[in-house]
Amino acid sequence: MLDQLGNGLLLGTIISVASVALSLLYGVTKIVNFAHGEIIALGAIATLFFSSPIDYRIEFLGFIPPLGLSFAISCFLAVLTCGIFGGILELFLFRPLRKNNVGNIAVLVVTIGLSIFVRHLYLLFATGKVQNFPLELQRRQTYLFFDMTPRNLNVLIAGVIVMLLVGFFLTYTRIGKAMRAVRDSEDLSSISGINSDNIILMTWVSSSMLAGLAGIFQATINDVRWNMGFLILLLIFAGTVLGGIGTSFGAMVGGFLIGIFVQVSVGLPFMEGHTEAKNAIALAIMIIILLFRPQGIFGQKERIS
Amino acid sequence: MNRLLRSKNLILTIGLTIFGIVLVVTLNPDGYLRVLLNLLTFAGIYGLSAIGLNVHFGWTGLLNFGHASFMGVGAYVTLLLIPHAAGREGDITTTGLPLFVAIIIGVISAALFGLLLGLPAIRLRGDYLAIVTIAAAEIFRLLVRDLENITGGVYGIISYSQNLQQYRPGFVTNLATKFDIAPSQTWVCLIAWISIVLVLFLLKRLNNSPWGRALRAVREDEDAVRAMGKNAVWLKLQSFMLGAGIAGLSGVLLAFNYGSLETTVFIPLLTFYVWAIMILGGVGSLVGPIFGSIIFWVIISETDRIAYIFFENANGQQLAGVRFLLVGFLIMILMIFRPSGLLGKKEELLLDVK
Numbered sequence: 001m002l003d004q005l006g007n008g009l010l011l012g013t014i015i016s017v018a019s020v021a022l023s024l025l026y027g028v029t030k031i032v033n034f035a036h037g038e039i040i041a042l043g044a045i046a047t048l049f050f051s052s053p054i055d056y057r058i059e060f061l062g063f064i065p066p067l068g069l070s071f072a073i074s075c076f077l078a079v080l081t082c083g084i085f086g087g088i089l090e091l092f093l094f095r096p097l098r099k100n101n102v103g104n105i106a107v108l109v110v111t112i113g114l115s116i117f118v119r120h121l122y123l124l125f126a127t128g129k130v131q132n133f134p135l136e137l138q139r140r141q142t143y144l145f146f147d148m149t150p151r152n153l154n155v156l157i158a159g160v161i162v163m164l165l166v167g168f169f170l171t172y173t174r175i176g177k178a179m180r181a182v183r184d185s186e187d188l189s190s191i192s193g194i195n196s197d198n199i200i201l202m203t204w205v206s207s208s209m210l211a212g213l214a215g216i217f218q219a220t221i222n223d224v225r226w227n228m229g230f231l232i233l234l235l236i237f238a239g240t241v242l243g244g245i246g247t248s249f250g251a252m253v254g255g256f257l258i259g260i261f262v263q264v265s266v267g268l269p270f271m272e273g274h275t276e277a278k279n280a281i282a283l284a285i286m287i288i289i290l291l292f293r294p295q296g297i298f299g300q301k302e303r304i305s
Numbered sequence: 306m307n308r309l310l311r312s313k314n315l316i317l318t319i320g321l322t323i324f325g326i327v328l329v330v331t332l333n334p335d336g337y338l339r340v341l342l343n344l345l346t347f348a349g350i351y352g353l354s355a356i357g358l359n360v361h362f363g364w365t366g367l368l369n370f371g372h373a374s375f376m377g378v379g380a381y382v383t384l385l386l387i388p389h390a391a392g393r394e395g396d397i398t399t400t401g402l403p404l405f406v407a408i409i410i411g412v413i414s415a416a417l418f419g420l421l422l423g424l425p426a427i428r429l430r431g432d433y434l435a436i437v438t439i440a441a442a443e444i445f446r447l448l449v450r451d452l453e454n455i456t457g458g459v460y461g462i463i464s465y466s467q468n469l470q471q472y473r474p475g476f477v478t479n480l481a482t483k484f485d486i487a488p489s490q491t492w493v494c495l496i497a498w499i500s501i502v503l504v505l506f507l508l509k510r511l512n513n514s515p516w517g518r519a520l521r522a523v524r525e526d527e528d529a530v531r532a533m534g535k536n537a538v539w540l541k542l543q544s545f546m547l548g549a550g551i552a553g554l555s556g557v558l559l560a561f562n563y564g565s566l567e568t569t570v571f572i573p574l575l576t577f578y579v580w581a582i583m584i585l586g587g588v589g590s591l592v593g594p595i596f597g598s599i600i601f602w603v604i605i606s607e608t609d610r611i612a613y614i615f616f617e618n619a620n621g622q623q624l625a626g627v628r629f630l631l632v633g634f635l636i637m638i639l640m641i642f643r644p645s646g647l648l649g650k651k652e653e654l655l656l657d658v659k
Contacts, residue, residue: 032432097641105368105431109580109640112370116577116633124626234443237436280447283440290437291425 006146012259013159019239021210023251027183028203035115037229043212044219046081050074086208122226238286244299318647325603349497352598355582357551363589365544366524371438374445377571378418379553380560383411389465391457415553416546423545450568461567587649
């Protein structure tokens with residue numbers, strides 16, 4: 001079981017970063033964003049697009065030659081792309097909906113339509129082939145008591161640093177404080193002179209950038225697929241719900257717990273030969289949590305119903 | 306005035322449906338009967354499923370995104386009770402139950418699964434219920450795929466179509482051969498549409514009964530229902546069971562239409578198809594999903610032409626891509642600009658979280 005711990009930590013990092021993004025967005029806008037997975041996939045696809053060298057066998061966007069930028073710059077540009085995409089979504093789709101007082105459930109259905117739409121745009125323009133980042137192969141090494149490649153260890157460290165930064169950003173910066181204020185009460189924060197429209201825009205941008213980063217992590221550890229976001233979306237929901245939807249710290253912990261649980265459950269005796277069902281366990285945990293403690297581990301009761 | 310507007314909508318909807326069918330006929334000059342039969346069969350099966358979803362969302366306001374699993378439970382339970390072969394090299398196994406009994410057990414199982422899934426609905430409000438139901442549907446699908454020695458795993462279940470086809474009356478076969486269309490699909494199509502008529506008749510009775518009014522009251526104001534001494538929780542669960550049972554029946558028909566059943570049929574996209582049909586037809590409207598379903602499948606069956614405009618020699622992936630692109634777009638546009646669909650009543654639409 002312990003040999004799966006390394007994999008669990010890695011999956012946990014991906015889910016954790018993505019859950020924080022989802023939870024932040026839900027907290028401020030009350031939107032359950034089913035298109036979150038597509039922003040994650042955008043991060044990975046954009047990185048692949050920017051970083052593929054000219055002679056690399058790239059299947060994406062066949063009619064545009066690959067740019068061949070360095071991997072670090074590509075990641076930066078991809079995260080930026082995701083941020084811009086999130087901003088565009090808010091400005092041209094969700095802000096008009098909010099101004100017209102469209103209900104939450106209608107918006108939820110809209111995000112599902114958006115998710116299907118964008119995902120199949122990827123299928124059309126990025127093809128259905130599974131691809132990898134143009135990075136050299138690495139051998140697994142043992143760190144403390146788990147095995148992973150040096151690159152994946154870097155991903156893990158980067159993930160932890162990013163989450164510490166997010167925590168710092170929400171607790172100490174002016175925008176972060178304003179986001180939390182809008183989350184608690186949009187009306188009261190407006191009275192206090194906070195431009196809630198701007199804050200919601202900032203939330204969309206930062207949530208999308210985090211999601212894009214999670215996508216880069218996921219693609220570095222595994223691979224790039226057109227539907228990679230949708231495959232992991234339900235696990236992200238599970239992580240968010242486990243920690244407490246709308247909380248940031250809770251989503252971090254919940255994401256890690258779900259990631260570790262999914263991977264470690266592969267080693268359980270009754271799971272032998274049933275590795276495909278590992279995601280089912282995480283989803284079952286989520287449903288049980290929702291039944292008996294719908295506010296999650298760290299959530300507050302008054303936020304629920 | 307309102308009544309006039311409603312009948313105007315109905316005329317518009319029927320006109321649109323007829324226009325869609327005429328469009329299909331003119332676009333497929335040779336063999337349009339085969340295209341039409343395929344279209345009407347899928348429209349019937351998905352329409353039936355959408356009617357079930359409408360009981361959940363349209364009548365009671367329950368945000369169910371696990372509809373595919375209800376269809377799956379109905380299909381799998383029924384098929385496992387009648388002679389079938391599971392897996393790549395499975396032998397024919399059977400329990401000896403007659404088909405009709407197997408279908409009834411399948412529908413009841415789907416309803417019981419609805420009861421199970423409805424339990425969270427007691428405690429959770431709208432958006433949480435959406436997450437729970439979609440997750441439960443995925444659990445169901447993953448488990449079915451994993452139980453390889455019973456359900457055939459990824460290879461699915463085969464050799465069961467004859468169970469339904471042996472009851473095919475002679476006139477259906479004669480009619481089908483006369484018009485040069487597949488007799489087996491004609492029979493499935495006929496059963497689907499007969500089921501729709503029966504289910505609609507049942508729902509019409511229920512809708513006008515005190516029970517139906519109480520159900521709609523749950524959607525509007527749960528507290529008021531409680532104050533009137535009605536058991537709102539039990540009403541919600543009953544609604545979940547009724548809708549799930551209808552979905553189970555449509556799942557059985559879907560299985561018989563395909564001829565082989567794999568778990569990939571019941572991916573979340575199936576649920577979203579049914580949602581698109583329900584929204585298009587009109588949330589809360591009884592006959593809306595039927596027209597919605599026909600128009601939806603007219604669009605789906607002709608999207609390949611759009612794909613060929615953009616991609617010369619489009620491959621299967623691109624065809625599917627364009628089709629789902631359109632479905633996603635349809636869901637978005639309808640929800641933004643006409644959430645009540647073709648025949649829905651705007652005042653009956655529940656779009657805010659309770």
